[in-house]
Amino acid sequence: MSARYLPVGWNASKLVYDGVLLAIVASYIAVFLWVAPHFQHVTLPLDAYSARMGAFGTCAFFLLTAILCIGPAARLDRRFLPLLYNRRHFGVLTCAVALTHANAAFEWYFSYSPLDPFVALLSGNTSFRQISGFPFEVFGIFGLVVLVLLAATSHDFWLRFLTPPVWKSLHMGLYAGYLAVVLHVALGALQAAHNPLLAVVMTLCVLMVGVLHLAAGRRPARPGDTIDGWIVAGRADSIAEGRAIAVPVPGAEPVAIFRHDGKLSAVTNLCAHQNGPLSEGAVIDGCITCPWHGYQYRLADGCAPPPYTEKLVTFRLKFTDGMVLLDPSPNPPGTYVEPLRVA
Amino acid sequence: MxxxxxxxxxxxxxxxxxxxxxxxxxxxxxxxxxxxxxxxVASDPGGGDFSGEKDLTGVVVAAPYPLLVLAPDAEHPTGHAVLLSGGGKVGIQVQADALNGKRVRATGVGFKRGTIDMMVGVQLQPAEGPSPEPTVIPLGVWRLTGEICDGKCESGIMRPGNGLSHKACANVCISGGVPPVFVTTAPVEGASFLLMGDAQGRALPDAFGDHTGMLQRMDGSVVRIADVAIFRTDVTAAVTP
Structure with missing residues (x-):
């Protein structure tokens, strides 16, 4: 939660998270550059720049794949949620790995000529009308721009400045970046490869991202019936103590209905921080707690406890014939609504 | 809970x-x-490698790209030709044009791969002594399949110095005046690396860029100067086999 901005709000979870990430990246690069060459069947080894391009380029692609898999994996199995917690650091590290790949290519292929290196980069290959030989560099540049943009705006300052919906829309650009990276590899390294292994691994990665998203996308429940404009949310006993259900609202974001101390409260399903799914959170210390970053809100009015200032939209609830009904008209953020006591 | x-x-x-x-x-x-x-499973980048500091004396041939033709010796009974290039991704066409047909002393760094002998970072100085005009031996008309590479990277400065990943670099090098070579899928009169020129034996036209870095089939004539084969072709007529 935020009352002021820090470069990084370190805690033990983030330190462990970043330590594991760095260890994975370091082992990948070390094995690729210093162990694997002993098993190559080549006349002479690759030059240092080309080897670095391969190591950091493939590593960035796999990291990006992992980032895109974490979200749906956490939706399908809550035990993956801790991997989602510090995903922004994951993204920044991926950006740094991708920049190292790009820097090696830029220095090796486009420097040392009479042309400005950026001019050489953009004019070196202009065969846009053919597939074989297509300037795959443009997809790499686009992917890199996306990664840098997302890394640069990953801090909470930008989240607040841009507002969560805009920030989240911007960061959905990662999918476009991933597509560009896939095309970059497919039209570049894969065309030059004499061994199909990279193509096989890459195809598996893309399939994994697609299948996980499809599987996670099938989970939302169907919209309920309505009675006099109120949405039937279900029976109160269908909500576990300290937990919530997400109630679909036609044409709007779902609403999270929490049960705590035998009372029900309804707030928007979108966390005010990064629009995380609050219905997948829990009540801790009497507060709704977001599963993504632990942002907390009071049940009755949707306000973060002082000194924090975030507020959620709240909703009215009522009982009819043992069923919980939800008024889909949202109250202004922070509006107090008396929790509905379960009979 | x-x-x-x-x-x-x-x-x-x-x-x-x-x-x-x-x-x-x-x-x-x-x-x-x-x-x-x-x-x-890295692809084999080939055996091009650094071959030492060079200080050679011979006759300059400026077209299609700068060559230094050395006098015959026991190892090279027809003479030996070395491709010349500048430092970085630039050629030495201006220097070579000024000294075309003359005897020079060339200093630089050597790279060698197969039949390609390349000197880079070349400095030419006029030298005393005979400067016989190198003999051009026609080897006939050929239809060849292979890849257009820049001679500098292909000869071992980069490993790999070929393929589509390297296409833009090859274009930048060749545009800068680095001699292009055609790496054939099958040897031509014992040579798998042929220096390239246009059909009239001049440097390649600017339109070569769509054809580098991938297999191409093209027709042209092959000539030999000393021990270097030169493929004279209309590169714009190249087709993907």
């Missing part, structure tokens, strides 16, 4: 610690295994 992770509360991770430890361990092993697999 079942387990619920809160990032800022490390103790909340305990119920899932075993699962997460297994995931992290598997990820580390998987990443290392993939790195080992991908890193060990």
């Amino acid at each position: 079942s387990a619920f992770f809160v990032g800022w509360h490390l103790a909340s991770i305990r119920p899932w610690a075993g699962f997460l430890g297994m995931v992290c361990g598997c990820a580390m092993v998987l990443f290392a295994a993939v790195a080992l697999a991908l890193g060990s």
Whole structure:
């Protein structure tokens, strides 16, 4: 939660998270550059720049794949949620790995000529009308721009400045970046490869991202019936103590209905921080707690406890014939609504 | 209440610690295994390599790209030709044009791959002595399949110095005046690396860029100067086989 901005709000979870990430990246690069060459069947080894391009380029692609898999994996199995917690650091590290790949290519292929290196980069290959030989560099540049943009705006300052919906829309650009990276590899390294292994691994990665998203996308429940404009949310006993259900609202974001101390409260399903799914959170210390970053809100009015200032939209609830009904008209953020006591 | 992770509360991770430890361990092993697999199946970049500092004397041939033709010796009974290039991705066409047909002393750094002998970072100085005009031997008309590369990277400055990944670099090099070579899929009169020129024996036209870095089939005549084969072709008529 935020009352002021820090470069990084370190805690033990983030330190462990970043330590594991760095260890994975370091082992990948070390094995690729210093162990694997002993098993190559080549006349002479690759030059240092080309080897670095391969190591950091493939590593960035796999990291990006992992980032895109974490979200749906956490939706399908809550035990993956801790991997989602510090995903922004994951993204920044991926950006740094991708920049190292790009820097090696830029220095090796486009420097040392009479042309400005950026001019050489953009004019070196202009065969846009053919597939074989297509300037795959443009997809790499686009992917890199996306990664840098997302890394640069990953801090909470930008989240607040841009507002969560805009920030989240911007960061959905990662999918476009991933597509560009896939095309970059497919039209570049894969065309030059004499061994199909990279193509096989890459195809598996893309399939994994697609299948996980499809599987996670099938989970939302169907919209309920309505009675006099109120949405039937279900029976109160269908909500576990300290937990919530997400109630679909036609044409709007779902609403999270929490049960705590035998009372029900309804707030928007979108966390005010990064629009995380609050219905997948829990009540801790009497507060709704977001599963993504632990942002907390009071049940009755949707306000973060002082000194924090975030507020959620709240909703009215009522009982009819043992069923919980939800008024889909949202109250202004922070509006107090008396929790509905379960009979 | 079942387990619920809160990032800022490390103790909340305990119920899932075993699962997460297994995931992290598997990820580390998987990443290392993939790195080992991908890193060990690198395509063979060939045997081009540094061949030492060079200080040679011979006759300059400026077209289609700068060559230094050395006098015959026991190893090269028809003479030996060395491709010349500047430092970085630039040629030495201006220097070579000024000294075309003359005897020079050339200093630079050597790279060699197969029949390509390349000097880079070349400085030419006029030298005393005979400057016989190199003999051009026609080897007939050929239809060849191969890849247009820049002679500098292909000869071992870069490994690999060919293929589509290297296409833009090859274009930048050749545009800068580095001699292009045609690497054939089958030898032509014993040569798999042929210096390239246009059909009239001049430098390639600007339109070569669509044809570099990938297999191309093209028709043209082959001539030999000393021990270097030169493929004279209309590169714009090249087709993908």
